[in-house]
Amino acid sequence: MAKVTIDGIEVEVPNGASVLQACEAAGKEIPRFCYHERLSVAGNCRMCLVEVEKAPKPIASCAYPVADGMKVFTDTPVVRNARRGVMEFLLINHPLDCPICDQGGECDLQDQAVSYGKDGSRYREEKRSVKDKYVGPLIKTIMNRCIHCTRCIRFSAEVAGTPEMGATNRGESMEVGTYIEKALTSELSGNLIDLCPVGALTSRPYAFVSRPWELRKTDSVDVLDATGAAIRVDVRGGEVLRILPRNNDDVNEEWLGDRSRFAFDGLKRKRLDRPWVRRDGKLAPASWAEAFGAIVQGVRGKTIGAIAGDTVEVESLFALKAMLAAMGSTNLDCRQDGAKIDTSRPDYYLFNSGIAGIDKADAIVVIGSNPRVEAPVINARIRKRWALGGLRVGMIGPEVDLTYPTTRLGAGPGEIARAAEFLSGAKNPMILLGRGALARVDGAAVLAAAWDLAKASGALREDWHGFNVLHQFGGQVGALDLGFVPGQGGLDMAAMLAGGVEALWLLGADGFDAARIPADTFVVYQGHHGEAAAARADVILPGAAYTEKDGTWVNTEGRVQRGRMAVTPPGEAREDWRVIRAASQFLGVTLPFDTLDALRAEMTAAHPVFGRIDQGPLPGCTDDASPAGGVLGGASFELPIQNYWQVDPITRASATMAECASVYLNPQPLLAAE
Amino acid sequence: MSAPHDHHEHVEPASFAFDADSEAQIAKIVARYPEGRQASAVIPALYIAQKQMGRLTGSAWVPRIAMDAVAARLGMAPIRVYEVATFYFMFNTKPIGKFHLQVCGTTPCWLRGSDDVLRACKDAGHLKGYGDTSPDGLFTMTEVECLGGCVNAPILQVDDDYYEDMDYESTVKLLEALKRGERPKPGSVIGRQTSAPEGGPMVLTGSEE
Numbered sequence: 098m099a100k101v102t103i104d105g106i107e108v109e110v111p112n113g114a115s116v117l118q119a120c121e122a123a124g125k126e127i128p129r130f131c132y133h134e135r136l137s138v139a140g141n142c143r144m145c146l147v148e149v150e151k152a153p154k155p156i157a158s159c160a161y162p163v164a165d166g167m168k169v170f171t172d173t174p175v176v177r178n179a180r181r182g183v184m185e186f187l188l189i190n191h192p193l194d195c196p197i198c199d200q201g202g203e204c205d206l207q208d209q210a211v212s213y214g215k216d217g218s219r220y221r222e223e224k225r226s227v228k229d230k231y232v233g234p235l236i237k238t239i240m241n242r243c244i245h246c247t248r249c250i251r252f253s254a255e256v257a258g259t260p261e262m263g264a265t266n267r268g269e270s271m272e273v274g275t276y277i278e279k280a281l282t283s284e285l286s287g288n289l290i291d292l293c294p295v296g297a298l299t300s301r302p303y304a305f306v307s308r309p310w311e312l313r314k315t316d317s318v319d320v321l322d323a324t325g326a327a328i329r330v331d332v333r334g335g336e337v338l339r340i341l342p343r344n345n346d347d348v349n350e351e352w353l354g355d356r357s358r359f360a361f362d363g364l365k366r367k368r369l370d371r372p373w374v375r376r377d378g379k380l381a382p383a384s385w386a387e388a389f390g391a392i393v394q395g396v397r398g399k400t401i402g403a404i405a406g407d408t409v410e411v412e413s414l415f416a417l418k419a420m421l422a423a424m425g426s427t428n429l430d431c432r433q434d435g436a437k438i439d440t441s442r443p444d445y446y447l448f449n450s451g452i453a454g455i456d457k458a459d460a461i462v463v464i465g466s467n468p469r470v471e472a473p474v475i476n477a478r479i480r481k482r483w484a485l486g487g488l489r490v491g492m493i494g495p496e497v498d499l500t501y502p503t504t505r506l507g508a509g510p511g512e513i514a515r516a517a518e519f520l521s522g523a524k525n526p527m528i529l530l531g532r533g534a535l536a537r538v539d540g541a542a543v544l545a546a547a548w549d550l551a552k553a554s555g556a557l558r559e560d561w562h563g564f565n566v567l568h569q570f571g572g573q574v575g576a577l578d579l580g581f582v583p584g585q586g587g588l589d590m591a592a593m594l595a596g597g598v599e600a601l602w603l604l605g606a607d608g609f610d611a612a613r614i615p616a617d618t619f620v621v622y623q624g625h626h627g628e629a630a631a632a633r634a635d636v637i638l639p640g641a642a643y644t645e646k647d648g649t650w651v652n653t654e655g656r657v658q659r660g661r662m663a664v665t666p667p668g669e670a671r672e673d674w675r676v677i678r679a680a681s682q683f684l685g686v687t688l689p690f691d692t693l694d695a696l697r698a699e700m701t702a703a704h705p706v707f708g709r710i711d712q713g714p715l716p717g718c719t720d721d722a723s724p725a726g727g728v729l730g731g732a733s734f735e736l737p738i739q740n741y742w743q744v745d746p747i748t749r750a751s752a753t754m755a756e757c758a759s760v761y762l763n764p765q766p767l768l769a770a771e
Numbered sequence: 772m773s774a775p776h777d778h779h780e781h782v783e784p785a786s787f788a789f790d791a792d793s794e795a796q797i798a799k800i801v802a803r804y805p806e807g808r809q810a811s812a813v814i815p816a817l818y819i820a821q822k823q824m825g826r827l828t829g830s831a832w833v834p835r836i837a838m839d840a841v842a843a844r845l846g847m848a849p850i851r852v853y854e855v856a857t858f859y860f861m862f863n864t865k866p867i868g869k870f871h872l873q874v875c876g877t878t879p880c881w882l883r884g885s886d887d888v889l890r891a892c893k894d895a896g897h898l899k900g901y902g903d904t905s906p907d908g909l910f911t912m913t914e915v916e917c918l919g920g921c922v923n924a925p926i927l928q929v930d931d932d933y934y935e936d937m938d939y940e941s942t943v944k945l946l947e948a949l950k951r952g953e954r955p956k957p958g959s960v961i962g963r964q965t966s967a968p969e970g971g972p973m974v975l976t977g978s979e980e
Binding site for chain 2: 254260261262263264265266267275276277
């Protein structure tokens with residue numbers, strides 16, 4: 098530790114810390130453009146200049162290591178003049194287009210120009226102009242505004258692992274871009290918008306939409322992948338205008354996948370905004386009372402089952418489960434993909450190491466998964482661990498580029514046991530089992546084989562749980578925690594679709610082929626988007642999407658998180674638990690809760706796991722008994738998600754995601770070099 | 772100021788592969804760096820690619836696909852090679868003429884008459900100015916900063932060769948010779964020995980008394 102005095106305040110910081118970090122520890126704000134705590138230090142903007150005792154000139158605090166006994170001054174005439182000088186240089190070529198710039202109001206340069214800018218310019222020459230670049234459908238570039246901080250270049254190379262941004266030419270002609278016109282191939286590209294301290298890289302879908310001070314901000318949680326990233330939903334006039342990541346060091350740090358960030362326009366299209374009832378073979382608009390009446394008629398005296406979707410919050414699942422139980426049915430399933438998940442113990446289906454636990458791993462075997470598209474933020478975490486050195490990653494399954502080097506250990510489940518050799522000698526070995534690897538005939542055997550691999554390689558210890566299942570959506574783990582699976586004597590999804598039930602309640606279940614539903618089954622579809630399942634339904638109950646309700650979701654590591662209502666559901670649509678509560682009354686099995694709090698109290702009493710809000714997985718493994726296995730098949734693993742951008746009703750309704758899919762899934766001809 | 776690389780008119784070749792000559796040179800250069808540090812060879816590798824283009828097509832430039840080949844050969848991200856290739860003006864990122872006339876216009880050469888050299892290049896080479904390629908495709912002229920040959924200023928660099936002590940007439944003569952396919956001997960065109968004084972040795976001649 099080093100003792101440093103900042104403006105008379107003494108702080109202790111670790112050796113090797115930078116002066117800037119020491120200043121922050123002392124509560125002094127240092128202006129900066131190029132420095133970012135999650136990126137390497139570039140030291141090229143010179144805005145963070147401070148004075149150090151006995152140093153002949155101001156030093157760039159971000160790149161200067163502390164020394165014991167150092168005296169730093171952050172607010173002297175020399176420092177202020179130096180920063181003013183830097184600011185004047187930065188503004189020489191920066192256009193004065195703040196009134197039409199989308200960064201206006203949340204721009205580092207604008208903010209710092211208030212503190213260090215002059216009231217006029219001494220520059221009489223022509224400003225340089227830089228051609229705007231095309232970098233894909235998500236990011237709009239106005240390169241005149243670029244101040245060459247190189248954050249985007251460092252993020253692409255270091256965090257995203259897709260080194261495509263660079264600075265070409267030099268001096269006056271230096272330009273930041275990709276050189277070859279191409280769409281950035283990262284699933285994390287939206288983070289460049291957050292990182293850019295000026296308006297050079299802005300959100301293309303958000304262009305000219307709103308100003309930050311007009312937005313109502315709601316902290317919530319993302320459900321479009323199983324990471325459970327912390328998000329902020331920005332709303333104006335009942336419309337979601339953008340979604341930004343929030344910092345959560347244990348989950349997403351401060352990153353967010355492009356799907357989670359940009360798919361929200363799908364919340365406004367193809368919505369179910371009123372109840373519908375099938376009359377004479379055709380769906381017709383109806384009132385809520387008519388819809389419930391039709392349900393009573395269609396369901397009465399019939400065996401009923403329910404299938405849950407992948408992004409449904411646990412409250413409505415709990416209500417639906419309770420309603421079916423009251424009707425004497427345990428025909429429940431939440432595994433639309435048919436994954437053979439063993440719910441007898443939570444650690445058979447959780448990401449037990451925790452996302453933050455990746456930082457401790459030193460060998461990983463990925464089985465039947467492409468974490469880069471299934472959970473890009475988690476993949477970036479693995480990459481971050483790899484970049485520190487001393488991590489080896491093996492893969493069993495299709496060959497994919499994870500943005501870091503991997504050793505291919507095989508293609509099918511037959512190779513799982515042999516991967517123990519690859520993990521041998523590792524202190525904290527990790528098995529990363531994709532949910533897709535369980536969604537096959539021999540899924541149960543794959544699960545057992547992966548567990549046994551973890552056992553054989555010493556990954557199941559009291560101080561380390563290295564068995565991890567990577568799910569695909571934010572609602573999947575919550576449903577499993579809730580036990581939304583066939584109960585005693587209950588039918589699973591395959592049996593229900595094979596004619597095992599006469600009535601079927603689909604709660605946001607769009608992840609399977611609706612044509613599999615037998616023609617004589619009475620179908621209630623409750624959800625927010627009208628897709629094939631809704632088209633097949635006899636009664637449609639309009640529900641709320643994840644931004645439109647207070648709900649609890651559980652991420653792949655079993656972290657219980659609360660999402661909050663940012664906007665009200667459209668039209669006559671209502672929060673799903675309320676709809677189920679109302680239906681239960683019509684069906685004569687009135688559920689015993691009228692408020693969300695009452696529902697939650699009952700739910701937490703029945704499932705104490707939902708009381709552990711915002712807590713990571715339980716550490717370690719005390720019982721390494723294997724799940725029930727089976728006979729491994731010979732088929733190679735296939736990846737469940739081929740199209741990162743369109744995976745669920747919201748993303749399929751999104752125009753932005755459709756554009757991404759068309760740009761990225763069709764091979765693009767490379768345009769000539771600039 | 773507009774960027775020098777925003778021209779789209781030239782045609783990029785469809786393929787590029789190092790030939791045996793180049794491969795041999797690259798292998799030698801790469802071997803100089805420790806394992807895992809092959810990227811250090813990016814500048815010589817680009818130079819080899821540019822030389823190969825000159826050898827095979829008569830125009831010594833580095834097409835984008837050649838930068839990609841360098842990136843693949845050295846295990847680098849292509850953008851890192853683009854950055855280097857566009858940073859140094861010695862790498863031509865668009866096609867040039869058969870002879871690359873590099874006129875030094877820095878102070879010592881300018882004082883010693885580089886304007887005449889420039890005028891001679893324009894006249895004899897049929898060039899409009901810096902950056903231009905002659906209609907016959909023989910010459911491309913660029914302005915360069917100090918070539919470090921100030922003692923024998925002004926300098927005209929043709930490809931890799933320095934021609935020194937140039938004036939209008941000698942420049943025209945040189946360009947005419949190049950047009951005929953000759954390659955006059957590089958160095959001082961007034962017979963100066965290396966950078967010794969004009970007219971031969973002035974001291975240590977044995978005549979000092």
